Structures are given as C-alpha cells and as structure tokens.
Amino acid sequence: MRFVTDRMLGKLSTWLRILGYDTVYAADLEVKGDEDRFIVTLAEREGRILLTRDRGMIREAKRRGIQHVYVRDGEVMEQLKELLHHRIDINLEPVPRRCSICNGELRKVKEGEEAMLLAKSYVPRDKIGKTEFWVCNNCGRIYWKGSHWLNMRARLNDVKGKNRKILNMEETD
Ligand SMILES: [Zn+2]
Known part of the structure; x- marks a missing residue:
C-alpha cells in the first residue's frame, strides 16, 4: 500500500x-x-x-x-x-521503514558505523551501542526508538481506542 x-x-x-x-x-x-x-x-x-x-x-x-x-x-x-x-x-x-522527512528507505545502522551516528549532534551519545539505529538511504537522517517513539505510540493508541468505539457503535446499530 x-x-x-x-x-x-x-x-x-x-x-x-x-x-x-x-x-x-x-x-x-x-x-x-x-x-x-x-x-x-x-x-x-x-x-x-x-x-x-x-x-x-x-x-x-x-x-x-x-x-x-x-x-x-x-x-x-x-x-x-x-x-x-x-x-x-x-x-x-x-515501523522504521521510511524517512518521515524525505520518504527515503531506512536501513539498520551496522556495527562499525558509529562514526555516522557521532557525526549527528542530535543523536544521544549514551544510546550508541545500546540501542538500534536506522539511517535514511536518501538524506542520512538517523532514527531510533526514543521517547518521541513512545509519544507517537501513545497518540496512535488513542486513535485505535476511538476507532474501536466507533466500530462498536456500528455493530450495535
Ligand atoms: Zn530521509
């Protein structure tokens, strides 16, 4: 899709x-x-x-x-x-598959590519080596599942919850 x-x-x-x-x-x-x-x-x-x-x-x-x-x-x-x-x-x-900024494809950052992470000031240093990172093949933007990830999931859970309510209403009609 x-x-x-x-x-x-x-x-x-x-x-x-x-x-x-x-x-x-x-x-x-x-x-x-x-x-x-x-x-x-x-x-x-x-x-x-x-x-x-x-x-x-x-x-x-x-x-x-x-x-x-x-x-x-x-x-x-x-x-x-x-x-x-x-x-x-x-x-x-x-799902870490597409760059949210440019729509480029993401790939996992491999071991030995830490320099790529260190080059970006927004990458939290204490996460390097401890969590997974992804990089955009097109623009080089780095992604990881940090607090923003949890915030996004919370907002999406809200959508799921409300959607379920709407479906339930339809079922009882
Ligand atoms: Zn990109």
Missing part, C-alpha cells in the same frame, strides 16, 4: 511514513506545469492511493478509476481515522 498526498496534507504524509508507508507528498516534488494533474497521473502510474482535500482531483481520480480518499478533517489523527473508515487498512504502529 502506497500513497500520494496533496499540499494540504503535510502532517498526514509524515505520519504515514512513520507507520512505514511509502508516501509521496506534493510539496516535496518539483513539478513544472499542472501539479494536480501530475499527482493524479503519479497515483495512476505507480498504483498509489490518492489522498486529497481537493474536489477537482477527486473528480479526476474517479474518472480514471484511481483509488482515492477525500480527506475532510483538518486534524491529522482524525485524518488517520478517516482512512480506516474508508477501509484503507493501515496499521497503527510506528
């Missing part, structure tokens, strides 16, 4: 990458000409699910038979729930 998102959905793009999904964000592209048309064509060509708040793009996606979701809510956790309601069955656990 892969996605392409419009310019209105920067935060959603970041979160989908955190969840491990290959997500092309319109604002990261340098498109000459009609950006909307480019994005719809990209979705079609690469089999990506189009996520947008633009009704024009939705019309075009429908016309071409491209899988899409018209995102209504402005808040990112609500947007994740919207995807679930549209039966886009995303997992709600962070």
